[in-house]
Every structure is written in C-alpha cells, then in structure tokens.
Amino acid sequence: MLSPVAIRDVHASRGEKVQGWLAIGETPSGPLRVPLVIINGNEDGPRLCLTAGVHATEYAPIEAVMRLVHTVKPSQLRGAIIAVPVTNMRMFESRTGFTSPLDGLNLNKIAPGRPDGSISEILADVMLREVIGAAEFHIDFHAGDLGEELYPFAGYSLTGRRDLDKKGEALARAFTPRLISLSTPDSAIPPFAGSLNYAATRNGVVSILAEAGGNATLEEDDVRVHVEGARNVMRHLGMIDGQHGPNGHRVAARDRIVVRATRAGLLRLTARIGDEINAGDELGEIRDVFGDVVERVCATGSGIVGLIWAHKVVNTGDPILRYWITEPA
Numbered sequence: 001m002l003s004p005v006a007i008r009d010v011h012a013s014r015g016e017k018v019q020g021w022l023a024i025g026e027t028p029s030g031p032l033r034v035p036l037v038i039i040n041g042n043e044d045g046p047r048l049c050l051t052a053g054v055h056a057t058e059y060a061p062i063e064a065v066m067r068l069v070h071t072v073k074p075s076q077l078r079g080a081i082i083a084v085p086v087t088n089m090r091m092f093e094s095r096t097g098f099t100s101p102l103d104g105l106n107l108n109k110i111a112p113g114r115p116d117g118s119i120s121e122i123l124a125d126v127m128l129r130e131v132i133g134a135a136e137f138h139i140d141f142h143a144g145d146l147g148e149e150l151y152p153f154a155g156y157s158l159t160g161r162r163d164l165d166k167k168g169e170a171l172a173r174a175f176t177p178r179l180i181s182l183s184t185p186d187s188a189i190p191p192f193a194g195s196l197n198y199a200a201t202r203n204g205v206v207s208i209l210a211e212a213g214g215n216a217t218l219e220e221d222d223v224r225v226h227v228e229g230a231r232n233v234m235r236h237l238g239m240i241d242g243q244h245g246p247n248g249h250r251v252a253a254r255d256r257i258v259v260r261a262t263r264a265g266l267l268r269l270t271a272r273i274g275d276e277i278n279a280g281d282e283l284g285e286i287r288d289v290f291g292d293v294v295e296r297v298c299a300t301g302s303g304i305v306g307l308i309w310a311h312k313v314v315n316t317g318d319p320i321l322r323y324w325i326t327e328p329a
C-alpha cells in the first residue's frame, strides 16, 4: 500500500483520519451523498473497506462501523481503512427497510449496478468501482432487516479462483463466532449473485458478508459481534496488533430451509434464534381467533434456527422460521 489514500476529494495522507461525502446524484431536496471515512495508517499494509447500511434499518452493523472508525487510530494501523457507515442514506433517514424509497430497488440484489441506471444502480456502481474497489479486502455488515431476527454468521461467495477463495474463507472464519456460509453461484446459501459481496469478489476484492442483529434493534451483544469480528479480520491481516482469539467450534452451512404455516391465526413460537432443532420437534403453535389450536408447527429437519420472522399472525404459506443445515467446519 502506498500513501496517500484518496477517493475523489476525500484525501488521507499517511497517519491521517479524514471524513467527507461522496456525491452519487441528487433529488429535488439536494445532493444524494454517501458518508466516507478514510483512516490511513502510519505504516504500510492492506486496504480494508468496511460498509454498513446497504440496508439502513440494520442498526447494529451501522453502530459497529461508526465505533470502528472512532476507535482505530492511524498510529496503531498498518494499511488503510476505507469505511462507509451508512451506504443508503435515504433509507436511513426515512427508516425504510429492504428497498430504496427512490426507485424501489434492493441495493444488495442489483450489484454490480450501472452508471447509466436508476439511482440505486448508480450507487452500486460507485460503491464497487470507487469505494470497495479501492481496497483489497472488504466486509459488508448486515443484520436481519425489519421483522427479521437473525443468528450471526459470516459468508463468502466462492469464485473458483483458489488464491482469492482461500483468503475469503480465512476472513469469514476470522470474523464469525460460529457459523460460516461459503456459497457457490448455484447454491441456496448466501452471499447470492446481485449482492455487493458477489460483485466485489468477481472484481478480485476479497469480500465477506458479516451478519449479526436484526429487526431494527440496536443491542450491544450484536454490535460486539461485528466490532470483534472486524478486529479479528484486521488482526488476521496484520493491520492491528494482537492475535485473533482461538477459532473455536465452527460449523459450515450446507443449506437452509424455511418452515411455513399451513393454517392461519396467532402464532406462539417457542423456538428461539440459535436453537438446535431436530425433525419433528415442536416449534410453536397456531391458534385461531377462538383460541383453538389449529396447527402445531414442527421442524421438518435438523439444524440451527437462523432466522425468525417477527410477525405474530400468520396466513397459510407465511414463513415462520428458517433453519440452517450445517456440517463441521
């Protein structure tokens, strides 16, 4: 890495931490911009990009990136951090989940975007070419979105390029407290095609997905998963001092299965995030409006409860929870 680090007019000389804004386009009320922080360490090293708020109601990851940019000191850093605490500001300020209110697009489903597309497509293009593309390594921080409780995991999209994939898996392992999701283009586990992770890896950036938190909550435990995970990645890359903790018991995702309601009513779920379930286990019950149990919801296989939809009323076909099928890793 050579100093300085500059993205447009945000310019950090060696040993400097600077912040600024990147213009993406405009709306009638003014420019649409992305907040950017560059921390340029005192010594040479890798460039790591941190992005949060692609889904801007995912607050634990946003808080984690804010905290990281405040606590990482250039004097203790080898290489550089390029950070975007909130990628989608319009979703952030309007507390909108999943899709942009400007064009209805989900930024994590349209990558690599296009410079001549709608505003979210332009945003994806700028992020990939100018921000993520300015680094060799990248972490995209997420959580469950509105109405989703989530079990923490880290993911990487395999490219078939051995050198890249080895680094990607190592980063995901360094980040995750337990569950790792290594996807192939046709697998049913994330990261998926259309995500920033997927597009970044195809551009040669070692890019991982980091997930903890959910349902528009901001819990310290979730923030800590992200902050510690990012610090472990930085230690792994030799950017900050210290050994990353023992890797512990890791499991790898093979598949994930959604359990759905067949009947309708008020759902009383007894299963919790992270529960290890087995086929036939009762997960909860659905009662009709008269209080009679119309369905006992049972596990269809064995795995780890990875996502719970927070809705308490279900109709036929509604998702209730999703579990990971895993193997030792």
Ligand SMILES: [Zn+2]
Pocket (backbone or CB within 6 Å): 054, 055, 058, 142, 143, 144, 145
């Ligand atoms: Zn997300």
